[in-house]
Amino acid sequence: MIQEVTIAGEASYSAAGETLSPLKPINFIFGTNGTGKTTISRVIANPGAYASCGVIWKQGRELTCLVYNSDFVARKFASQLPGIFTLGETERDTLDKIEAAKTKAARFRDDIAQLEGTLGPADGSSGKRGDMRTLRSQFEADCWKVKTKHDPHFKEVFTGVRNAQARFCDRVLSEMAGNTARLVALEELKRTAATLYAEGLELRAAIPTIDVTDLLATEALPVLTKKVVGKQDVDVAALIRRLGNSDWVRQGLPYLGQGSKCPFCQQGVEAELADRLNAFFDESFINDMAAIAAALESYEVSADATLSRLEEVAALHSGQLDEALLRADIDRLSARLAVNKRVLEAKKREPSTPVVLETLADVAQPVIDRIAAANAAIATHNKLVNNVPSERATLVGQVWRCLLDENSATIATYQSEKQKLDRAVEGLTAGIAAKRRLWIEAKAELRELEKRVTSVQPTVTEINNLLASFGFTGFSLKTAGDRDHLYEIVRNDGGDAAATLSEGEKSFVCFLYFYHLLRGSVSESDVTSDRVAVFDDPVSSLDSDVLFIVNALIKRVLKEACEGIGQVKQVFVLTHNIYFHKEVSFDRNRGAECRAHETFWIVRKVAGVSQIVGHRTNPIKTSYELLWPEVRNPDRSTLTIQNTLRRIVENYFKILGNFDTDDIVAQFHGRDQLVCASLFSWVNDGSHSAHDDLYISADEGLVARYLDVFRRIFEKTGHDAHYRMMMGPEPAASISTAAEGAAVAAALQTV
Template sequence: MISKIFLDKVATYNGVEFAPSKVNYIYGGNGTGKTTISKVIANKTAYPNCALEIEDEAIDKCVYNCDFVKEHFSQSSSVKGIFTLGKDTKDAQGYIAKKKDELDQLTKNIKGNQESVKKLKGNIQTEIDSFEKQSWITKKKYEELFRVAFEGYMGSMKAFSKKCLDEKTNTSELIDYEKLVERKNVLFNKSSVKHEQISNITVDRIVELEKSNILSTPIIGKEDTQIGELINKLKNSDWVNTGRKYLIESDSKCPFCQQPITNDLNQEIEDFFDESYEKQFNLIKQFKTDYESCVTSMLTTLETLRQMEIKIIDLSVLDEKIEILKEKNKINLMKIDKKLISPSNVEKLEIISDVLKDINSVIASFQDKIKQNNQLLDNIEEEKNKLKNEIWRFVFEELKPVITEFEKKVSGYKKGIDSIRKIISKKSGECRNLDQEIKTKEAEMTSTEYTKNEINTTLKKFGFVGFTIDDADAKGSYKIVRMDGCCVEETLSEGEYTFITFLYFYQMIKGSIDPTGITRDKIIVIDDPISSLDSNVLFIVSHLVKDIVSDCNNNKNNIKQVFVLTHNIYFHKEVTFRGARENLKQHEKFWIVKKLDESSSIDEYVDNPIQTTYEMLWRELDNLDKVNKATIFNTLRRILEYYFNIIGGLDYEKCIHSFDGEDKLLCRALVSWINDGSHFVNDDMVMYVEPEGIEKYLSVFKLIFDNMGHLNHYNMMMKIENSTETVT
């Protein structure tokens, strides 16, 4: 069944879409675009800008329009025969019907499985959409810093998410975020330059000085003299040594008590502070000089380093350590000076080599950065590509939990789809076997004879006795012949030609021009089949169309959907009349095709939108208790005039003479004005009827339709369910 029709750039349609129902009545004037609809349904491939949304692309589309007549029918040559099973093959029909039911059930199961596949695909798409959104969040998180790697994927959520999935095979080293940013700032910064490498602070000499025991060794004089024993006993060598300077200036008097000092005592004091003492004391002085020189040199180097402009490193991290170094140096110098003042004291230096090692560790990190910077700039293009791969590896790892869950779900859905497709494949094979079995049986039992007899019976039944169809020379073909057996040779009237072509189409719906296609499902399209038909034949065609609609509603003859297109109001009213069958409403839709400013449109209606003045006249007869006595006669006369004179044609005298007595007079009264020439459905002439005469006129009014063979129309317009035998 067709669920949607899209018409664009064809005839006067520009982007028009509508959703048809099971049964569709499409009304529109000539030239509005009805036939275009039938042509698109018949052969969509000829109209590339149009589209049909259809459940089964292989379903037969039987379209009656001018193209059908040209393709299948000719007065002067043979036409293809219509194969049917005939009425005498009930066993074969039962067999085929059973197999067709099995085929339909299999097809239904396949459609159910296809829906399951469609649902699973929908689930996959939902997961894809969700993953794309999550990956896009990651993209937005890093796009400013990692734009250099994201180029080419910035504008498409789908492309970015696919790239993330593709990075599953990325074997680049996993680098942390800070390092990636740092490398990016170097490689993609136009102001980046190479830098001279910096050197470590040499600590060997300061370590050697720190290990020296010169400050921790007390310096005293000679101990093997009497004065030496006393000085050592009193532990005042530093005090005595200081006094020596004053003894020289006091003319051998004690600088403390002013008593004369003998030469022997003076000599003993000098002997106590011998050459060894002086040598050790000078070592302390030299130690201070060496120490000061070493530390000053290191501090100078550090200050020089601190003043360098190297943007890729933060030299300020050295400031705290340099201050610690200076503070310890200051303490150590004080300790050395204290040792010089009191050589006998034991002093211990503050260890500064540890601070220097810490400083060298920082300098080593600086050296690594400078080295990396210079290496990056030496191979900048290669390093840029390497960095991009490392960024994508970083992004993949961040999304890895999401990707793992996404792939797990999608894999499950795909396995489900594969499993169902295997079932579909198996059932499709069973369908093909069943279809071939049905075709084989059809080929054994079908013939064109039954259809020929049916068409000829219908022609005879409705007064077309001047011609019939017969078997042509070519097997499985027909020809149209006169009663003497000669071909009609283009002598059929337009009405006769139209009628027999529609009968041919009507029978083709029940059968097939292919001996193995009788039971295939069909979509029926009927485009204005009533051209040049008189009212009686028009009614018959309308009735046949209603049979087709009825078969569709009742799921008979494999008719799945019907489209009826017309510009004729009477034909439209005939085929859309439901009578008491309101249950059909759920299957039917009404459409009106309009063309304005060379552009066609299609409007949908829940109820039949075609309400004519003619139908409104009939509605005046619905309630006899409320009928207008002043206008009833005029209403009856106008109905007769419109139907028999304008639509059908009426032999007035024959009509009048079909009545007797008073009924004949009443009939003459009703029809006497019809041929006046100045009266139409919309005239407003009024004739008053006495109340007691109303029922008589209404009775004769009905009899006129009955006597002239149009009782079906009367019943239809009065909404009386037609109980007469269906015309076939």
């Protein structure tokens, strides 16, 4: 069954289009000539020919569409018509087999529809495919969060997939399947990316290193911890040792040779005293003193060179070195060197005092390590620079590998759920394919059975009987062709009658042909398939007596579609004829609103553009019916109610009932008779003359009083049932309101 029809960009329909939805088994469409009804029937007949229009089928199950319109008449009416095969009389066993085969084919078709519903359409709007689409959408969103998080650092790595969630997600899945790169820490990858994609990428010079080996060697000199004193077997040695003034004596010894007096006490000294003192400070002493002096000099030179080199390193402002930390290390090393130089100077002044230098290892090694690390980074950088394309390719793989590892839980969940859905989709697809094979086999079996019992003759017989019963005796149908598989329209003398039929005769013959085609097929098979029937203005050019039988035949099709007992599962009736519409759509069981199995539509053309409006009840009323909504409406106009009441009384009591107003007044007595006479007088006056506010004021109280008398007129005349039927239990919330009734009345004036 068709659920929805969209007409857009065709004939007088706008590009935005109009939609009939939801559709039911029975659908009535009313519209005057030229409003666009035939366009609807043409789209239903062949939606593929109208790219901007569309037809949506229930559960995607398409049925055969048989459309009766002007195109059908022009196409089918000829000297010969294709024969209509129908099931003829045969053995009950064969018919039972046909019914069983049809039931089996229908069961397989329903199974396919159920499986396809579970699987869902290809667009993923529902079913398992919908679940897969939802899962994919969520995973795309999760992947995009990863991209957004890391894009500032790896935008070059993401080139080509940065602007589309779907492509980025596809890349994640692709990398998941084949990435074998080494796992590298994220921060290292960020640094590498910053280097490889930096502007002005070039080689960097290594940072000069420092060597404190000589300085550390000085710390270990034995002379520093040695008490350097003179020769002990000289006669003055005991005195110097006892006084502990060896350094004091040594410093004053040079002054002893400048005169005969002692440089310390200015007393006369013996000539051999200088010799004894010089003998005290022997060659061993001199060598030790020389070693101390050399150590001091070497330490000062090495220290100055080291500090100078470090200042040069600091002045490089290398990006691989933290300048603040380096400056702190240099300051600590400089302070330590200064302390040790003062210690060495003190040892030189007083060689007899042992000294120990503060070690440089704990302050020099951090500087050495820092420079070594910087040079290692520079070496890595230079390696990258020397092989940029290869290194970038390596980086891309490592970045994706890192991101896969970082989001492994999310990816694993997606893959697990997708595998489940893939298995479900594969199973459903295989099940549908298997059921489809069985369905095709069942349909083939049905076609073979139908071929055995189908015939074109029953249709000829029935059409000829209908033609004769309505006075069409000048022509008839007969079978023709080498296999009697065609129909010809012939005169009683056997001559061709097709070219001489009137328009009414042509229309009636084509309608009868279409009516029987609904129950058969132009081929020997496919006789019992389900179908959709469309009647587009089937009563054009027909006489009133023929219109009756057309209406009766269509109502038979409507009944079968409503009850679901025939091959026709859905019917569309399109017409511009009000009488035909009311007759074909009449349903004594219909209440205030349309029944569950039917819809009503009106097609109008406004400013040259076709519009389709749905209604909750039958919108086509007689002019008499359209008067009553004004009476029912609590917001009725006090100015127009007079004319409305007059027309109801005139139509019902005078024209239809042939009542005399005096007889009606006579039904009342006393004051009621005066009120009734006043009502008729007021009605006639109000409807045929201009209002004079000084003479009459139709206020709400007066209107209510006369409406009450209006009701009692129906009661007094025994027509209160008609009054109750027309007034209804409640003001109708449908097209029968006063405003909507007036709109339909205006539309009908153009018919």
